[in-house]
Amino acid sequence: MSTYLRAREIREEPVVTLAGEDIAQVKDIVFDPMRGTLTCFTLSGRGLLAGPLKRALLWKKVHALGPDAVMVRDGKALEEDDQAARESIDAPGGGHVIGARMMTEDGTVLGTITDVIIETGKAPQVIGYEVVSTAQTGRTLFLPVIKPSSVSEEMVVVPACTADFSAGDVVGLPAAAEGLRRRLEQET
Amino acid sequence: MDWWIWVVIGLAVLAAVASSVVAVQARRRSGDVIAGGTRPRGGRKGRQT
Amino acid sequence: MLLSSAQGRAVVAVSTAEQLGTITAVTLAPSPPHISAVRLKTRGRHGHVMAWSNVHSFGKDALTVRSVEALKPENELGSDEEAHRSHDPLGKPVLVETGECVGTIEDLDFDETDGRIRALFTAEGEIPGDRLIGVGSYAVIVQRPE
Numbered sequence: 001m002s003t004y005l006r007a008r009e010i011r012e013e014p015v016v017t018l019a020g021e022d023i024a025q026v027k028d029i030v031f032d033p034m035r036g037t038l039t040c041f042t043l044s045g046r047g048l049l050a051g052p053l054k055r056a057l058l059w060k061k062v063h064a065l066g067p068d069a070v071m072v073r074d075g076k077a078l079e080e081d082d083q084a085a086r087e088s089i090d091a092p093g094g095g096h097v098i099g100a101r102m103m104t105e106d107g108t109v110l111g112t113i114t115d116v117i118i119e120t121g122k123a124p125q126v127i128g129y130e131v132v133s134t135a136q137t138g139r140t141l142f143l144p145v146i147k148p149s150s151v152s153e154e155m156v157v158v159p160a161c162t163a164d165f166s167a168g169d170v171v172g173l174p175a176a177a178e179g180l181r182r183r184l185e186q187e188t
Numbered sequence: 189m190d191w192w193i194w195v196v197i198g199l200a201v202l203a204a205v206a207s208s209v210v211a212v213q214a215r216r217r218s219g220d221v222i223a224g225g226t227r228p229r230g231g232r233k234g235r236q237t
Numbered sequence: 238m239l240l241s242s243a244q245g246r247a248v249v250a251v252s253t254a255e256q257l258g259t260i261t262a263v264t265l266a267p268s269p270p271h272i273s274a275v276r277l278k279t280r281g282r283h284g285h286v287m288a289w290s291n292v293h294s295f296g297k298d299a300l301t302v303r304s305v306e307a308l309k310p311e312n313e314l315g316s317d318e319e320a321h322r323s324h325d326p327l328g329k330p331v332l333v334e335t336g337e338c339v340g341t342i343e344d345l346d347f348d349e350t351d352g353r354i355r356a357l358f359t360a361e362g363e364i365p366g367d368r369l370i371g372v373g374s375y376a377v378i379v380q381r382p383e
Contacts, residue, residue, distance in 0.1 A: 007221040016332060020373025021323075027219035032226065039224045044217035049209065051216045066336015069376075091225025098221050116221050151223045 004170050005067060006130070007031070007116035008098065015043065015057060015078075016069045022046055023075050024053055030088050031116070033097070033151040036126035038062075038118070041070065042085045043078070053078075056085035065124055095153030102131050104160045105149055109134050110141070113156065117142065117170055128173045129156070142167040144177035146184065159184060238295065238349045240327070247299040248277050248287070250307075257305060258285060263347075264324035265354065265377075270369035272352035274320035275300065276311070284311040286320040295349035316374075323374040331359055332376045339364075342377055 007029045014022040024043040031038050041062075043053040061077040062070060072078070088094070102110045115130035128144040143166050149157040161183050167176040240263060248257045258279035264286070266273035274286045291307035292300060302308075314321045326342045333339055340359025346366070347354050354366030357377070370378040 011219045011221075012217070013336075014375065016336075016375055016378070017371075017373065018334060018378050019371040020329075020332075020376045020378050022373075022375035025217070027217060028222050029219070030222045030224045033223035034226050042219060044219070049213055051213050064335045066333070068330075068338040069332050069336045071332070071334055071336050071378075088224035089222055094223040094225035096220050097223050151226070156223075 002174075003067070003120050004127075004173070005065070005118045005120055005124075006170075007118055007126075008114075009067070010041075010065070010070070010118075012044075014046065014069050015041075015072060017072055017074050017077075018063065019074065021075075022069075023072075024055070024057070024078065026057075026070060027052060028085070028089070029116075030085055031126055033094065033126070033148055033156065036145070036147070038065070038124055038126075039088050040085050042082055054082045055079055056082045058084055065118075065120060094151060097129070097151075097156060100153070101155040102129060102143065103155050103157050104163060105157060106160045108160075108163065110143060110158075110163055111135075114140070117173060119174075127177050128167075130170075142170055142173050142176070144173055144180045146177060146181055159187075161187070239344055239346055241344045243295075243300075248275070249299045249301050250303070250305045251293055251301050252304045255305070256299075257302070257308060260300060262325045262327055263345075264320050264322065265326050265345075265369065265372045266319050266324065267369055267371050270354040270366050272347055272354070273324065276322065276325065277308070279308070281310075284322075285309060286311055286314065288320060289352040292352070324372045326357070326372045326377045329372070330376045331357065331364065332378050333381050334370060334378060335381050338376075339379075 010029050013026045015024040016022050025046055026041045027044045028042040030040050038059045041057040045053050056079045063073055064071040097113050100113050111131035111133040113129050114132050117128045119125050119127045128142050131141050131143050133139045133141050165176040165180040167173045243260050246260045250257055258277035261278045262276040263272045264274045272289050274288050277285050279285050285308045287307045291302050293303050294301045329342050330338050331340050340361040344358040346356040356366050357364040368379040
């Protein structure tokens with residue numbers, strides 16, 4: 001049974017070992033926008049006075065991602081440093097997506113991205129974005145994204161037909177994604 | 189002035205410093221949702237679509 | 238036996254017939270899920286623990302131990318030791334290994350002859366004891382249901 005998580009809600013989730021120790025908490029969620037897969041998490045310490053930890057948690061070392069915690073086998077799951085995260089974050093062609101614009105290939109701005117929606121399971125997948133519409137001012141839409149055309153610091157460009165498949169809530173996203181997938185298959 | 193006024197001022201300063209440290213650290217712990225870069229560094233190999 | 242009914246029960250040393258204290262809590266360990274130690278309140282200021290292996294008998298009115306040497310002060314235990322208080326499950330959130338919280342531990346049912354955990358209780362319901370994976374300072378971790 002699939003559940004959906006908002007990437008913004010994963011921030012500050014505790015990283016918990018199977019022995020029940022909260023060894024860190026999630027700082028940034030880094031994902032591959034083209035494949036829609038999670039790459040890694042950057043981490044902070046736990047507690048009021050804790051700051052960032054210079055250690056990354058690679059997706060392949062994660063035991064499970066849930067609504068209340070990121071589970072790992074033990075403390076060895078964390079990398080010794082945050083090198084892997086830095087390489088992914090600093091590489092060209094990405095950016096902080098919250099606040100970036102979503103635009104279609106034919107030049108229509110669909111809105112501003114306010115969240116990234118992830119379908120959980122064995123292999124979590126980014127299935128869409130929550131967008132505050134510019135056309136219908138203030139209205140929140142959920143747009144399925146199977147594969148963006150391109151991503152930069154300022155915007156995510158998606159196929160033109162994406163605008164035809166918006167959902168009013170997260171629950172409607174899978175159906176919208178299926179509709180978009182079929183239309184894209186027809187078009188190619 | 190009475191000595192206790194200095195105690196109150198001292199405690200107020202301590203509280204202000206402590207709460208600003210806590211606030212700074214909370215900001216440093218806060219994270220973002222980041223699309224990792226997908227284009228190869230340095231070279232231009234075209235779009236990845 | 239429910240932990241809630243065992244709490245407050247006297248702990249008596251068989252060799253000297255003296256009451257050493259009363260049961261306050263327990264610590265758990267996995268593989269297989271069992272009570273690793275009993276935590277007690279004694280006349281002294283600090284709490285004490287007693288490994289389950291030192292239990293002589295868990296009776297209706299008292300838990301008997303062979304001798305007072307079985308007790309160890311809690312503040313002398315390292316956090317890596319099984320009897321450390323970080324392994325006390327009461328009041329802790331229960332996290333399924335999938336990362337979902339399913340309640341808080343309110344009570345547990347154990348076999349008083351071997352200390353094996355039969356069930357964990359939260360406000361939401363009962364979790365079979367054999368699903369316990371670990372108890373740490375943050376949470377109790379259980380396997381996902383079959």
